[in-house]
Amino acid sequence: MVQHATGTPAEWLKARKALLEREKQFSRLRDEIAEERRALPWVKVEKPYVFDTQAGKKTLGELFGKNSQLIIYHFMLAPGWEAGCSGCSFLADHFDSANQHIKHHDVTLMAVSRAPLGEIEAYKKRMGWQFDWASSNGSDFNYDFHVSFRKEDVEAGRATYNFAPASENPGEEAPGFSAFYRDENGDVFHTYSSYARGNEEVIGAYMLLDFAPKGRNETEIMDWMRRHDEYEDAPARKSA
Structure with missing residues (x-):
């Protein structure tokens, strides 16, 4: 049983109002950080990256489609992996709902992985996702953006x-x-990159858990989480 301090409604209200001031400070700080993020200098992308997509090979500039802004999620799925990273899958579960809106706001959202396109499409079908997902297999894209690591670079x-x-x-x-x-x-410009826990604000499930009495209730980050088709009450996965 969880042991926690209790109090009267008046005591709760006093503490809640004090916390509200802290929450407002956090909201203002987040706005300031977002403004600083947008003020970062842009770097022109000179290397001619090419990706495999369902519509054929595309350059980085062609991934934008009709929009002027592109957000790429570097999804952990290397060649030969049986499944994508479980944490990346947790995060990507939030894309399709958000994409209903941001694609109408001059933003293209997609994932990119080093796995061949066929392996990407198989996992995407398993997860039931609709967002676009391209393969950077054979290019330096993942290495240049520091999300894939060559053994010799690590050793050196x-x-x-x-x-x-x-x-x-x-x-x-x-x-x-x-x-x-x-x-x-x-011309294409790199404007921003974020890694590690810098990605977690897009995980709406975490934001909801932060409202709950037990919070995220984790010993380690995402230690409780499973791919959405691996929970005990998930429908049986259909064989390919």
Whole structure:
């Protein structure tokens, strides 16, 4: 049984109002950080990256479609993996609902992984997702944006993640977001990247859990979470 302080309605209201002031400070700080994020200098992307998509091969500029802004989620799915990262899958479960809105606000949202397109499509079908997902297999894209790691780079101390030297054993893949802008001339600029816990504000399930009495109730990050078709009450997965 959870042991917690109790009080009168008046005591609760007093404490709640004090907390509200802190929440307002946090909201204002978040707005300030978002403004600073938008003020970062943009870097022109010179390398001609090519991706495999359901519509054929596309350059980075062509991934934008009709929009001038592109958000890419670096989804952890390497060639030969049986399934995508469970944490990335938890996060990606939030994309389709948000995409109903942001695609009408000059923003293209999609995932990119190093796995071949066929492996991506198989996992996407298993999860029932609708968002676009491209393969960067055969290009330097994941390595240049510091979400995939070559063994020789790790051993030589050249690998970085979250703007710092990567750990001794970072694994093949790591998660992240990268944002881009395409101007009227078709030039593409890298505007922002976020890694590690910097990604977690898009996880609406976490934001809801933060309202709950027990909060996230984790010993380690995401230790309770499963792919949505792996919970005990999930419908039986159909064989391919």
